[in-house]
Amino acid sequence: DVKVTQSSRYLVKRTGEKVFLECVQDMDHENMFWYRQDPGLGLRLIYFSYDVKMKEKGDIPEGYSVSREKKERFSLILESASTNQTSMYLCAGRTSGSYEQFFGPGTRLTVL
Amino acid sequence: GDSVTQMEGPVTLSEEAFLTINCTYTATGYPSLFWYVQYPGEGLQLLLKATKADDKGSNKGFEATYRKETTSFHLEKGSVQVSDSAVYFCALSNAGGTSYGKLTFGQGTILTVHP
Numbered sequence: 001d002v003k004v005t006q007s008s009r010y011l012v013k014r015t016g017e018k019v020f021l022e023c024v025q026d027m028d029h030e031n032m033f034w035y036r037q038d039p040g041l042g043l044r045l046i047y048f049s050y051d052v053k054m055k056e057k058g059d060i061p062e063g064y065s066v067s068r069e070k071k072e073r074f075s076l077i078l079e080s081a082s083t084n085q086t087s088m089y090l091c092a093g094r095t096s097g098s099y100e101q102f103f104g105p106g107t108r109l110t111v112l
Numbered sequence: 113g114d115s116v117t118q119m120e121g122p123v124t125l126s127e128e129a130f131l132t133i134n135c136t137y138t139a140t141g142y143p144s145l146f147w148y149v150q151y152p153g154e155g156l157q158l159l160l161k162a163t164k165a166d167d168k169g170s171n172k173g174f175e176a177t178y179r180k181e182t183t184s185f186h187l188e189k190g191s192v193q194v195s196d197s198a199v200y201f202c203a204l205s206n207a208g209g210t211s212y213g214k215l216t217f218g219q220g221t222i223l224t225v226h227p
Binding site for chain 1: 116146148154155156157158161201213214215217218219220
C-alpha cells in the first residue's frame with residue numbers, strides 16, 4: 001500500500017500568516033491530491049498534481065496554492081490564512097494503475 | 113458534473129443491528145465506486161470498492177453492490193459492532209479525460225453503535 005504522511009496533526013495559525021502543509025508519499029509516479037473536510041460538506045478537492053511541477057485546480061482552489069518539486073512531496077500553501085480556512089486538510093496518493101486513493105492522517109488547522 | 117448523495121445522518125444503532133447507508137450518484141460514463149471509512153481522529157481508509165456494474169465489494173462484513181440501473185451503491189452490514197462507529201463516505205471516480213482518478217465524495221454519514 002501507498003503510505004502517505006502529513007507533517008502536522010494539529011496546527012494553529014493567525015490570520016494573515018503564510019501556512020505550509022506538507023505531504024509525503026512513498027511510491028513513484030503517483031498522483032497526489034489535497035482535500036479539505038468540513039462537517040456536512042464531505043471532502044472537497046482543492047488541488048491535485050499528476051506529475052512533478054504539474055498541478056491542476058480542483059473544486060475550491062481559491063486562497064490556496066500548491067508545490068510539487070519532487071514526486072514524493074506535495075505541499076499545500078495558504079498565502080494569507082483566513083478564519084474560513086479553519087478545517088481538516090487531507091492529502092491522498094493514487095496507486096499507479098488503479099483509481100484508489102490512500103489518505104494521510106490529516107492536519108487539523110485552526111486559524112485565529 | 114459528477115455528484116454523490118448519501119442518506120442524511122447521523123445514524124444510531126444498537127450492537128448487532130442491521131446497517132444500511134444509502135448512496136446514489138450522478139456521473140457520465142462508467143465510474144468506479146468506493147466506500148471510505150474514517151475512525152475518530154484518523155484519516156480516511158478504503159473500506160470497499162466496485163469498478164463495474166453488478167460488482168459487489170466486500171470487506172470486514174460490509175458489502176455494497178454497484179447498481180447501474182438505479183445509480184446506487186448502498187452500504188450494508190448484517191450485524192454492527194461498537195467498533196464500527198465512524199464516519200462513512202461514498203465516493204466515485206470517473207477515469208475519463210484528464211480526471212486523473214479524482215474522487216467525488218458524498219457528505220458523509222456518522223454512525224454510532226451503542227452496546
